[in-house]
Amino acid sequence: MSERRHFEAIDACRPNSDDLRQPEMADLAEALQVDPRLGSNYQRSQEFDAIVVRMMPDLPVPDGLEERLLLALTTSQDADRESREAGEWFDDNCRTKGQAVQPRAAREHVPATARDGVGRRPRGRRWAWTLAAASLVAAGAVAAVLVLAPSFTAIEPRADEQLPREILAWVDAVVREGWNTDFEAERVRRRPLDLAVRATPRRWCSIRTRYDPQTAVYDVSSRDADFALAFCMDAPVRTSLLPEIPPWNPQPATGGLTVGVWRRGNLVYVLACRGGTRRYRELIEGTSLIG
Amino acid sequence: MMLDRLAADNDGTDAAAGSSPVDIRTLVTDHHREVFRYAYRLVGRQDDAEDLTQQTFMLAQQRLSQLRHPDRARGWLFAILRNCYRKAVSRPMPLAATGLALDVDSIPDTVAGQTFDQETLQAALDALSDEFKLVVVMFYFEQRSYKEIAEQLQIPIGTVMSRLTRAKSRLRACLLNPSGHSQGRRGTAP
Numbered sequence: 001m002s003e004r005r006h007f008e009a010i011d012a013c014r015p016n017s018d019d020l021r022q023p024e025m026a027d028l029a030e031a032l033q034v035d036p037r038l039g040s041n042y043q044r045s046q047e048f049d050a051i052v053v054r055m056m057p058d059l060p061v062p063d064g065l066e067e068r069l070l071l072a073l074t075t076s077q078d079a080d081r082e083s084r085e086a087g088e089w090f091d092d093n094c095r096t097k098g099q100a101v102q103p104r105a106a107r108e109h110v111p112a113t114a115r116d117g118v119g120r121r122p123r124g125r126r127w128a129w130t131l132a133a134a135s136l137v138a139a140g141a142v143a144a145v146l147v148l149a150p151s152f153t154a155i156e157p158r159a160d161e162q163l164p165r166e167i168l169a170w171v172d173a174v175v176r177e178g179w180n181t182d183f184e185a186e187r188v189r190r191r192p193l194d195l196a197v198r199a200t201p202r203r204w205c206s207i208r209t210r211y212d213p214q215t216a217v218y219d220v221s222s223r224d225a226d227f228a229l230a231f232c233m234d235a236p237v238r239t240s241l242l243p244e245i246p247p248w249n250p251q252p253a254t255g256g257l258t259v260g261v262w263r264r265g266n267l268v269y270v271l272a273c274r275g276g277t278r279r280y281r282e283l284i285e286g287t288s289l290i291g
Numbered sequence: 292m293m294l295d296r297l298a299a300d301n302d303g304t305d306a307a308a309g310s311s312p313v314d315i316r317t318l319v320t321d322h323h324r325e326v327f328r329y330a331y332r333l334v335g336r337q338d339d340a341e342d343l344t345q346q347t348f349m350l351a352q353q354r355l356s357q358l359r360h361p362d363r364a365r366g367w368l369f370a371i372l373r374n375c376y377r378k379a380v381s382r383p384m385p386l387a388a389t390g391l392a393l394d395v396d397s398i399p400d401t402v403a404g405q406t407f408d409q410e411t412l413q414a415a416l417d418a419l420s421d422e423f424k425l426v427v428v429m430f431y432f433e434q435r436s437y438k439e440i441a442e443q444l445q446i447p448i449g450t451v452m453s454r455l456t457r458a459k460s461r462l463r464a465c466l467l468n469p470s471g472h473s474q475g476r477r478g479t480a481p
Contacts, residue, residue: 008452011459012437019436024448048463049431055412056432059328062337065344069319072345073352175349178378179342 006031010042015050157211157233157261157268164253167272170209170231174217179203191216191232194269196246196262199228199283211235211268220283221273227257228273228283236266246284250277260284313361315352318368323348326368332428333376335417343379347372369433370443373425380421407466415465423458426451 009028013019020029032039157163181203182188191214193201199220209215212233221228242263250260253272258280260271273279326347331340350371351358358367416424425444429435437455441448 008456011456012452014430014434014436017434017436045459048467049459052412052431052462052466053434055409056332056428057325057328058409059331061324061327062341065327065341066319066323068341069323069345069348070316073315073319073348172349175346176353178346178375180379 006038007041010038010045013042013046015046015053157209157235157270163261163270164251164257164259166209167253167257167259167270170207170215170217171229171272173207173209174205174229177205177207179205179219187214187216190214191234191267193218193220193230193232194246194262194264194267196264196284197230197269197271198285201230209233220271226273226275226279228271228275228279231270231272233268233270234266235263235268238263242268246271248281248284250280313355313358313364315348315355318351318355318364319348322365322368325365326372329369329428329432330372330376332413332416332432333372333424335413343372343375346375350375366433373429373443377421377425411466415462418465419458419461423454423461426454427458427462430455 006028009025013025013028019025020032028042032042157166183201183204185204187206188204191212193216197218197220199222201218201220203219205217207215207217209231212235214234216232218230218232219228220230242261244263246262246269247260250258250271253259256274257272258274258276260280262269271280271283273283275282323344327340327344330343330347331337334340334343347368351368354371358364416427419427426440429440429443430437435443437448437451440455441451444451
């Protein structure tokens with residue numbers, strides 16, 4: 001074993017452990033017996049490691065951390081529950097509409113072919129068949145519109161009663177996604193933080209929402225216990241009259257959040273924070289009109 | 292997912308499990324201090340350490356059914372934390388190679404008499420690149436063996452030993468000869 005390997009093996013031995021008795025350390029153990037300099041290095045390395053091991057966990061824990069963690073977990077559970085409920089509602093409604101259409105189409109189709117039999121269809125019957133087929137297509141189109149309409153029309157988040165429920169699911173998605181500090185990334189450049197938000201973003205991430213699969217999320221919180229997120233979505237089609245500046249009067253949301261929504265060109269911004277209206281206005285102070 | 296695999300293979304969890312014998316509130320109460328301290332050693336700032344701690348417990352809550360052995364919850368939580376941290380760090384800091392023999396020989400004869408404060412220790416950790424910092428924190432904080440570190444991080448044992456030596460050389464240089472080394476600070480001790 002080379003000297004370098006010996007030093008690596010020495011550094012791999014934990015203090016007060018039996019690492020030196022491991023088979024892979026046999027060469028080192030043997031060398032320590034015959035090389036006093038190596039033995040001295042081993043001893044000093046062990047003493048140094050013992051000091052660091054003692055110091056490592058010796059850190060104070062911030063006051064109230066446990067309470068804050070439990071609160072965050074409770075909030076997250078609420079968001080999960082509401083997301084599940086919203087998903088079940090959507091599934092139930094879609095399934096109901098689909099099932100209502102399909103049997104009717106089947107009923108219209110089966111009698112026509114049954115009446116026609118296997119021989120040559122008379123001209124009047126052919127017209128009837130064409131008419132039935134056209135009705136079937138039309139019925140299918142109407143059903144498709146009924147089923148899919150909500151997802152097509154909901155292309156822009158609106159500050160109604162639905163958005164505050166969604167916010168918590170987005171926050172949960174942020175937690176799952178993890179943060180990024182590279183502000184040069186392409187996704188950030190395409191969805192920049194609005195200058196109306198008066199805070200410097202500390203980090204960002206990208207999450208999927210039903211409005212924009214690459215929604216950018218900026219952490220604009222400033223203090224340890226602060227919570228403030230700005231969501232930026234590319235939503236080129238307008239479906240509501242969102243203000244062009246952050247609303248001065250935000251709305252409350254589930255989980256103790258306060259939410260404001262506005263549009264800047266093709267980008268829609270949602271600012272969600274804790275601390276009520278006062279904190280919300282601090283984040284947009286001087287950029288908005290009373291609205 | 293790597294997180295699931297790591298947790299299932301190494302920390303007493305079962306990816307196909309249906310329910311866990313512990314609840315998340317108990318985990319928070321029992322382990323939040325250690326998880327925070329571990330996070331602090333990695334990120335070097337109190338607010339970032341709190342965020343990392345919260346992210347860890349959020350993910351633990353979602354994957355709680357995988358935890359089959361409550362006595363191994365500590366290691367399981369640390370594994371989640373490490374994955375969160377590895378995902379969050381985006382710019383690795385290169386560590387300059389140092390002369391290994393010289394560094395080992397530079398340990399003072401009586402190390403036991405040496406003292407250094409928490410701020411100096413954290414500054415030395417902060418000066419390490421993320422990949423070296425992970426290995427060092429696992430070695431000193433968790434007191435994992437080099438084999439366990441290799442298993443957890445899914446890297447060869449030789450790589451772990453090499454990283455340990457280089458990182459510890461740097462630590463020794465910073466802590467035992469602080470005047471000869473300038474280190475950048477990214478945060479202050481809580």
